Amino acid sequence: SSDNQREESIDGQIRECKEFAEKNDIRIIDTYIDRALSAKTDNRPSFQQMIKDSSKGLFDVIIVWKLDRFARNRYDSAHYKNILKKNGVKVISATEAISSGAEGILLESMLEGYAEYYSAELAEKINRGLTENALKCKYNGGSVAFGYMIDDEQHFQINPTLAPVVLNIFNDYISGKTQKEIRDELNNKGLKNANGREFTINNISKILTNRRYVGNYIYKDVVIENGIPTIVPNDVFDKVQEMIAVNKRAPSRHKAVDDYLLTTKLYCGKCKSFMVGESGNARGRRYSYYKCVNTKRNKTCDKKAVKKDWIEDIVIYQVIKFINDDSLIEMLVNKILSIQGKESPMLKSLKKQLSQTDTAIENMLNAIEQGIITKSTKKRLDELEITKENLETEIAKENISHPLLTKEFLYSWFDGFKNFDVNKLKNRKMLIDTFVNSVVLYDDRIDFYFNFKDNAKSLTLSELNTVSDLSSSSPPKLQPPYLVVVFCYGDEQCNRNRLLSMRNNRTAPSIARCGVRLPPSPPK
Numbered sequence: 001s002s003d004n005q006r007e008e009s010i011d012g013q014i015r016e017c018k019e020f021a022e023k024n025d026i027r028i029i030d031t032y033i034d035r036a037l038s039a040k041t042d043n044r045p046s047f048q049q050m051i052k053d054s055s056k057g058l059f060d061v062i063i064v065w066k067l068d069r070f071a072r073n074r075y076d077s078a079h080y081k082n083i084l085k086k087n088g089v090k091v092i093s094a095t096e097a098i099s100s101g102a103e104g105i106l107l108e109s110m111l112e113g114y115a116e117y118y119s120a121e122l123a124e125k126i127n128r129g130l131t132e133n134a135l136k137c138k139y140n141g142g143s144v145a146f147g148y149m150i151d152d153e154q155h156f157q158i159n160p161t162l163a164p165v166v167l168n169i170f171n172d173y174i175s176g177k178t179q180k181e182i183r184d185e186l187n188n189k190g191l192k193n194a195n196g197r198e199f200t201i202n203n204i205s206k207i208l209t210n211r212r213y214v215g216n217y218i219y220k221d222v223v224i225e226n227g228i229p230t231i232v233p234n235d236v237f238d239k240v241q242e243m244i245a246v247n248k249r250a251p252s253r254h255k256a257v258d259d260y261l262l263t264t265k266l267y268c269g270k271c272k273s274f275m276v277g278e279s280g281n282a283r284g285r286r287y288s289y290y291k292c293v294n295t296k297r298n299k300t301c302d303k304k305a306v307k308k309d310w311i312e313d314i315v316i317y318q319v320i321k322f323i324n325d326d327s328l329i330e331m332l333v334n335k336i337l338s339i340q341g342k343e344s345p346m347l348k349s350l351k352k353q354l355s356q357t358d359t360a361i362e363n364m365l366n367a368i369e370q371g372i373i374t375k376s377t378k379k380r381l382d383e384l385e386i387t388k389e390n391l392e393t394e395i396a397k398e399n400i401s402h403p404l405l406t407k408e409f410l411y412s413w414f415d416g417f418k419n420f421d422v423n424k425l426k427n428r429k430m431l432i433d434t435f436v437n438s439v440v441l442y443d444d445r446i447d448f449y450f451n452f453k454d455n456a457k458s459l460t461l462s463e464l465n466t467v468s469d470l471s472s473s474s475p476p477k478l479q480p481p482y483l484v485v486v487f488c489y490g491d492e493q494c495n496r497n498r499l500l501s502m503r504n505n506r507t508a509p510s511i512a513r514c515g516v517r518l519p520p521s522p523p524k
Helices: 007-023 045-056 074-086 102-135 163-174 179-188 201-209 234-247 293-297 308-323 326-340 345-369 375-401 407-418 425-435 461-469 492-505
Strands: 061-064 090-093 148-150 156-158 217-219 222-224 266-268 275-282 285-292 436-441 446-450 455-460 484-489
Touching: 007 061, 045 074, 074 090, 102 217, 102 222, 163 179, 163 201, 163 234, 179 201, 201 234, 266 275, 266 293, 275 293, 285 293, 285 308, 308 407, 308 425, 308 436, 308 446, 326 407, 345 375, 425 436
Parallel strands: 061 090, 266 436, 446 484
Antiparallel strands: 148 156, 217 222, 275 285, 436 446, 455 484
């Protein structure tokens, strides 16, 4: 909860969560509260403790007042829900009616998008005010550059004691002293940096490259020349930049990092365990694969590794085909509309109270018409009118805080995915996280489980080969009819039960099969 939320607001959230738990026969063992901290960041002590505790098997459900209390950006939400999912913990909203079925995943993703939009909109309003300050060359918060100070009108002024130190740093560097030598001299003199600590080489480097010292006011994208007093002449500053460019070492190479988009979603068809990412170098090239954990750890499974790009491209291609199937989109839109049509528990309770209050007012008026008037009649009627007004206000607030997704919005939301550049990593990740429940990889087929149900189809390899349009890392083209891919769509619980059954019985799930098989070794 952020600073601008009152303490009673937090208590109200806790109360509603407890009421939800009681109605649903859930026993609460602990509460995690971050007071005066926004859900925009994951740097929240109690939140991190909750994530840590989830691995101890202490609980299997986390109740939040609203999804935006958990996280206000989709990356954090997906990241931490993935951790909780591995630990067997589910996140439930006390005030948002989200079904536990497959379509609920899509609705939840949309609501998280609303939370992210709200957070971004609020930040935009704040930034607008800060930008106005910047255009007036006013201080906008944060640490003040060494050598400056802020006056009563929030403008930058030269600090007469520290400004000469800044100029000496530039002159010392021009004279041939290293940044390390300059740092040591300053610390030996007992001088402190802008944060009141000893100087570091990083401090010296930032001072030597800070264009504020030549009078540039800088705030994000706003740069105003001569916006603040000058400490270092332009010719001195430019000379230092030339020397730094000459002395600068070649940057070290960044270690390549692979993003395995199907982590926790890709299963081995032989042992039903996860397939995890693995990479290696050979002949000067880097190769990335998915490998069964039992093959990797204890050699108890002989499932061969598959190329990362090969399987990810296939999955992405099938998601894109799904998004472009208007009949499927129409089915999903209708289901989501029916799901969100269910009122939140809080709204339902408020409407019930309003109905009871209206009935009480009607009874009071009937009594007055019949001449039954006492000293407390008017007082009681006034109380009921105030209660009604308060309830109507709360209902209005609840309707605003839980906006109904219109059919037009839903179609627009799905259409947004059609224009995705699927070669961008963040877009690929969003497509898989939003639409893909799990993928089971066999030697002769691939079973897909998407986040919607009541639809199944088979796809031949000749159709699958069109995935080569997706990127240069497409699957190798084999000759049909070697492969038939069976796509199964089902709700999350159904799919998980099927996977558990396969793991325990070592048998294939009861879905449509095709007898045509691939050669023994899948393509690398």
